[in-house]
Amino acid sequence: MAKNIEIDQPESKKYQWQTLWAAGVGYMLDGLDLMVLSFTLPLIISGLSLNTVEGGALSTITMIGAVVGGIFFGILADVYGRVKVFSWTVIIFSIFTGIAALSVGFWDFAAYRFLAGLGLGGEFGIGMTLVAESWPKSKRSRATSGVAVGYQVGIILASLATAIIAPYFGWRGVFVFGIVPAIFAFWVRKGLKEPEMWKQIQKERKDSENKVPIRLLFDSPKKLGITVGLIIITGVQNFGFYGVMTWVPTALANDVGFSFSDTTLWTVVTTIGMVLGIIIFGILADKIGRKPSFILFQISTAVAIWVYFQFTVPLLVVLLGAVLGFFVNGMMGGYGAIISEHYSTEIRSTAQNFIWNIGRALGGLGPLAIGAMALHGDITSALGLISGVYIIAALAMVFLIPETRGKEIQ
Numbered sequence: 173m174a175k176n177i178e179i180d181q182p183e184s185k186k187y188q189w190q191t192l193w194a195a196g197v198g199y200m201l202d203g204l205d206l207m208v209l210s211f212t213l214p215l216i217i218s219g220l221s222l223n224t225v226e227g228g229a230l231s232t233i234t235m236i237g238a239v240v241g242g243i244f245f246g247i248l249a250d251v252y253g254r255v256k257v258f259s260w261t262v263i264i265f266s267i268f269t270g271i272a273a274l275s276v277g278f279w280d281f282a283a284y285r286f287l288a289g290l291g292l293g294g295e296f297g298i299g300m301t302l303v304a305e306s307w308p309k310s311k312r313s314r315a316t317s318g319v320a321v322g323y324q325v326g327i328i329l330a331s332l333a334t335a336i337i338a339p340y341f342g343w344r345g346v347f348v349f350g351i352v353p354a355i356f357a358f359w360v361r362k363g364l365k366e367p368e369m370w371k372q373i374q375k376e377r378k379d380s381e382n383k384v385p386i387r388l389l390f391d392s393p394k395k396l397g398i399t400v401g402l403i404i405i406t407g408v409q410n411f412g413f414y415g416v417m418t419w420v421p422t423a424l425a426n427d428v429g430f431s432f433s434d435t436t437l438w439t440v441v442t443t444i445g446m447v448l449g450i451i452i453f454g455i456l457a458d459k460i461g462r463k464p465s466f467i468l469f470q471i472s473t474a475v476a477i478w479v480y481f482q483f484t485v486p487l488l489v490v491l492l493g494a495v496l497g498f499f500v501n502g503m504m505g506g507y508g509a510i511i512s513e514h515y516s517t518e519i520r521s522t523a524q525n526f527i528w529n530i531g532r533a534l535g536g537l538g539p540l541a542i543g544a545m546a547l548h549g550d551i552t553s554a555l556g557l558i559s560g561v562y563i564i565a566a567l568a569m570v571f572l573i574p575e576t577r578g579k580e581i582q
Contacts, residue, residue: 184306187365191306192315194364195299196322198258202295203326204333205269205288206234208350210418211334211435212343214425216281219343226278228540231418233282235410235536237289239529245294246525250384253366254302254521257294264291269350293532297524300508305367305517309578310458316508317454323504324447327417331439369517369581388519389526398514401572402527403534405466406507408565410535412473412500415558419542428486438490445494449502457506461577463569466503466510470566473499477559513576520581 209216209230217227241261249257268288275281300316307315330346337345390396424430424438449469457465476499480492507528515523538558545557 188303188306188315190364191302191367192318194255194258195303195319196325198262198295198299198322199319200322200326200329201262201266202292203323204330205265205292205326205350206231206414207327207330207417208269208333208346209234209285210414211330211421211439212338212346213418214422215338215343220275220277220281222278225540225544228418228542228544230278230282230285231414232536232540234285234289234292235414235529235533237286238293238536239533240293241290242293242297242525242529242532243522244290246297246522246529247384247386249294249298249301249521249525250370250518254298254305254370255364255366258298258302261291261294261298264288265295266291266351270348273344273347293529294525296508296528296532297511297526298521301512301521301524302367304508304512304581305369305520309580312512313457313462313506313509313577314451314454316512317450317457317505319508320450320454320501320504321447324443324450324501327443327446328440331436331443335436373517384519384522386519386522386526388515389523395514397572398574399523399527401568402511402514403530404568405470405503405565405573406528406531407534408470408531408561409503409507410532411538411561412477412535412558413538414535415538415542416477416496416500418538424489428484428489430486434486434490438493441490442493442497445497446501446504448494449498449500450505452498453502453505457509458577461575462506462510462513463573463575465506466569467566469499469503470562470569473503474559474562474566476500477562510573510576513579513581516582 213227213230216222216230217224241264245257245261248260265288268284268291272281272284272288275284299319303315303319304312333346333349337349341348388395389399421430421435421439424435428434430438453465453469456468476496480496483489483492508524511524511527512520542558
């Protein structure tokens with residue numbers, strides 16, 4: 173077991189910001205890749221002659237790949253290093269995002285999305301682990317919320333890429349663009365060192381096998397409950413977020429008559445709300461605790477989603493998008509910290525990726541479920557129904573997950 177490492181000294185400040193910058197850029201690419209699919213979905217459905225179920229399944233298949241890749245790369249990061257494996261994941265999802273532009277039908281497109289998902293699965297957990305192990309406990313949630321903001325930048329890039337490239341080169345051109353930012357990500361990671369906590373664990377492993385004890389996620393009834401509880405809240409987070417971000421642009425196009433430029437405006441406004449929500453949540457979680465912050469936002473999100481889909485006035489729909497984004501994605505400011513604080517260094521990256529990507533796979537059912545319900549009604553009504561899942565998350569937070577604010581990680 174690693175001893176406490178002092179990470180709040182002046183000489184460590186530069187390294188802390190380096191890890192935050194590298195992890196944030198990595199998660200930006202994650203957001204860019206997944207949201208490119210969301211924003212081009214109407215074009216893909218039309219171009220490849222898909223129905224709404226097949227369109228929703230593309231996101232779900234990506235999430236399945238993310239689960240497999242997340243667990244695999246999470247284990248590799250605990251054994252071989254956070255920074256090294258982090259870079260591998262970028263190569264994989266960038267390559268297969270670009271190759272998807274060559275798709276001719278549902279099945280080959282789905283295969284490319286699964287392979288891209290393998291790389292995407294590693295990004296969140298490894299980046300959050302890297303930051304959590306580098307920043308002091310008093311600022312841990314705020315630091316990991318900074319990583320989460322990177323995803324929102326990726327959303328904006330995906331929206332702008334769709335609005336600028338799609339009219340001239342279609343959805344295929346947008347997917348080719350997805351390769352370009354990976355070059356920047358490699359430059360950002362150049363010279364970044366592994367956290368001292370992980371280096372110490374490696375020294376202790378010299379005389380033993382390089383195996384990650386996954387059993388530590390479930391080695392007692394209490395730990396089993398914590399792991400299940402964290403999977404529930406991450407599952408609900410992903411179910412709501414991907415359900416909203418995959419289908420709201422399509423719903424606005426169908427029900428409100430939004431064009432690509434209108435959808436881009438909605439995305440920018442909603443994303444600004446998300447960034448504010450993430451930052452405020454990170455500060456709140458460090459100030460008053462993880463449990464009360466999550467419960468407050470989970471209940472507020474349930475209300476915000478239901479209220480939002482009662483309106484159809486275009487200007488109001490755009491403006492209220494900021495409120496919707498604030499609550500739906502604000503909790504991203506806390507997952508990196510709360511998961512890191514429940515598991516030791518030898519298992520932390522595995523735990524982050526296992527929990528987050530199992531939750532992401534469950535959440536991946538959101539687009540599919542909404543697409544299926546839309547076959548028997550309309551997308552807007554289907555979207556309004558997802559507000560109820562946030563109550564489930566709040567209950568899991570109350571009964572299964574202990575408070576960890578101020579906890580030293582080892």
